[in-house]
């Protein structure tokens with residue numbers, strides 16, 4: 064129930080990373096008008112600018128933060144919801160009718176966010192990497208409204224990798240069937256219930272540590288009703304957008320040097336260095352060590 068699938072084309076890709084590039088190829092004008100700007104509201108997923116500009120394409124180029132984008136003419140806006148790195152639900156921000164939208168819904172699953180409605184957008188990207196954690200299989204899928212856009216995306220994938228590994232497609236189909244079969248089973252927790260509980264527990268501990276130590280903050284999320292679980296809950300994202308308090312300017316450096324915690328600085332996401340992104344999906348032992356290290360007052364580590 065997280066996305067409308069009726070009357071959509073499904074384009075399978077080598078991860079949603081390839082589908083992102085396929086969507087850029089399909090949505091960019093192929094005339095002499097020059098590269099189209101690709102924008103996303105900061106903080107944005109740090110790979111977007113790198114992937115967009117790595118080949119210095121004549122079709123598209125990174126245009127930066129969508130919140131400050133003022134240029135006339137066509138553009139592509141990437142809407143990641145829930146967002147990586149800060150976890151918030153998002154909508155397009157550029158106020159213009161000339162934009163084409165790519166919705167990256169990698170994290171639009173009930174273990175991370177209430178599913179308030181079935182997403183219904185022109186181009187929606189999903190991935191096995193975040194739905195079940197099978198990033199190594201390299202399978203993503205796009206739900207695409209327009210036939211010509213889907214055709215061009217497929218064309219790109221054929222040019223880029225001569226199609227998508229059938230072995231991986233079969234594996235992911237098996238995984239998704241197991242996930243689907245686990246839903247509605249009265250005797251055992253479904254995959255999503257199990258994952259929801261794990262995320263709930265971790266967020267509860269992290270929020271408590273923030274409150275107790277007052278040395279860092281994490282975002283406050285509002286509660287919404289989830290149609291999948293039939294209950295109201297707060298977002299519990301795959302990443303924590305962690306802000307160092309007490310006047311610490313470079314949070315990544317502080318955590319690395321004082322706490323032996325490796326994170327990714329806010330600067331990679333088009334934001335401030337007082338923020339870092341922390342993965343909430345590591346193994347229990349690592350997550351517990353992390354919690355311990357941010358909670359103790361000295362620079363002692365485990």
Ligand SMILES: Cc1ncc(COP(=O)(O)O)c(C=O)c1O
Pocket residue numbers: 077078079080081108143146147167169189190191192198201202203
């Ligand atoms: C928002 C977002 N989109 C896409 C991806 C890439 O996913 P994939 O492994 O399917 O290429 C990631 C991975 O971190 C992500 O966070």
